[in-house]
Amino acid sequence: MAARTLACVAILALALAVDASNICASLDASLTVGDRRTNAGSARLRVGAFNARWLFDGVSDVSASPYANGEANAAREHGRMVNEVIRAIDADVVVLTETETCETLDWAREGTPNVARALVKGTDTATQQQIGILSKISFVEEPWRREDRADYDAATSACGYSGSKNSGVSKHAVARFKVGARTVALIGAHLKANPTQSSSCAQREAQAEVLRSIARERFEAGDAVIVAGDLNDYSDLHVDAGNNSPTSRVLRMLRDLNNDGVDELQEVGELVAVSDRYTWRSGSSKAKLDYILVSRSDFDLVSASIQHDLVNASVSDHFPLLAIVDVLTTRDTSRLLASTANATSASATLYIAALTAVLTIYLVK
Numbered sequence: 094m095a096a097r098t099l100a101c102v103a104i105l106a107l108a109l110a111v112d113a114s115n116i117c118a119s120l121d122a123s124l125t126v127g128d129r130r131t132n133a134g135s136a137r138l139r140v141g142a143f144n145a146r147w148l149f150d151g152v153s154d155v156s157a158s159p160y161a162n163g164e165a166n167a168a169r170e171h172g173r174m175v176n177e178v179i180r181a182i183d184a185d186v187v188v189l190t191e192t193e194t195c196e197t198l199d200w201a202r203e204g205t206p207n208v209a210r211a212l213v214k215g216t217d218t219a220t221q222q223q224i225g226i227l228s229k230i231s232f233v234e235e236p237w238r239r240e241d242r243a244d245y246d247a248a249t250s251a252c253g254y255s256g257s258k259n260s261g262v263s264k265h266a267v268a269r270f271k272v273g274a275r276t277v278a279l280i281g282a283h284l285k286a287n288p289t290q291s292s293s294c295a296q297r298e299a300q301a302e303v304l305r306s307i308a309r310e311r312f313e314a315g316d317a318v319i320v321a322g323d324l325n326d327y328s329d330l331h332v333d334a335g336n337n338s339p340t341s342r343v344l345r346m347l348r349d350l351n352n353d354g355v356d357e358l359q360e361v362g363e364l365v366a367v368s369d370r371y372t373w374r375s376g377s378s379k380a381k382l383d384y385i386l387v388s389r390s391d392f393d394l395v396s397a398s399i400q401h402d403l404v405n406a407s408v409s410d411h412f413p414l415l416a417i418v419d420v421l422t423t424r425d426t427s428r429l430l431a432s433t434a435n436a437t438s439a440s441a442t443l444y445i446a447a448l449t450a451v452l453t454i455y456l457v458k
């Protein structure tokens with residue numbers, strides 16, 4: 094009895110200590126162990142990404158917050174609506190962007206006692222927005238972030254930027270959990286806004302470089318890797334409903350982790366019909382700014398959808414992206430070889446075309 098009380102006190106003290114620092118992860122005893130999905134142990138995983146648009150509490154909010162003038166009731170009502178959306182998508186793991194604190198993140202998981210949460214405090218002082226992660230599966234370690242930075246200038250960037258700076262990823266968090274015998278590394282991120290504005294675009298490429306090195310490290314260590322969140326950029330590979338094309342290489346960088354010309358990660362949005370392929374709307378403008386990328390040799394991509402019906406303008410200007418994937422019991426690297434073969438045959442075709450052209454010129458002469 095005494096030992097148990099002591100253990101409880103120790104857990105409580107640990108939880109308080111963690112909450113008091115820069116991390117809140119669910120360390121409550123009921124959430125520390127295991128897989129609390131209704132299909133516990135299944136390889137099938139529902140993954141979500143949703144920008145909750147200022148899931149703040151209206152108490153001493155930063156001036157950019159819509160609740161900055163102390164609209165705590167409106168903020169609480171917004172939290173209730175976000176919770177409705179989260180419960181409706183019923184994902185096993187969700188990356189929630191634009192949350193403020195552990196308490197506002199708790200609003201999002203209200204009424205779901207099987208859901209643990211993690212927030213690793215970031216460094217965006219201007220918005221004070223944070224990444225929140227909700228999960229029905231326990232974390233195998235305390236979620237974390239990296240303070241790494243990458244340079245960006247005219248040489249590194251394809252964005253038409255001429256300055257010289259460096260950037261970290263102010264809003265990101267990494268949570269790892271087990272699906273069967275495999276460890277999944279979920280990297281949640283919210284990148285710099287303004288898809289085609291040149292300095293934002295160049296900064297976002299530097300941020301992608303930092304995220305890419307985290308993803309590559311986890312991938313090389315054998316984790317099944319998911320990158321999810323609001324990347325504030327367009328895909329060069331899968332055009333969206335607004336027919337937007339990127340000026341940056343952000344998505345290309347995040348797919349090809351080691352820059353070898355073969356994509357290790359795949360955008361789940363490719364399974365969504367082009368007319369539905371938008372996660373953000375403003376008036377008649379539509380864009381896909383939110384992404385879930387999964388490592389191709391570790392996951393079967395079963396389906397993906399963007400839940401436009403669940404969100405109205407009073408909840409968010411973004412819509413939840415949902416992917417259903419099966420985690421493979423072992424990594425299948427042949428999937429990467431298959432795409433190398435494609436790349437090789439594509440370059441062989443180019444080579445033959447060039448050779449034919451040279452030969453034609455020679456013969457005509």
Ligand SMILES: *[C@@H]1O[C@H](CO)[C@@H](O)[C@H](O)[C@H]1NC(C)=O
Pocket residue numbers: 174175177178403404405407408
């Ligand atoms: C908007 O969606 C939220 C969340 O589902 C809901 O609570 C709210 O009633 C909806 N508002 C309107 C005006 O339909």
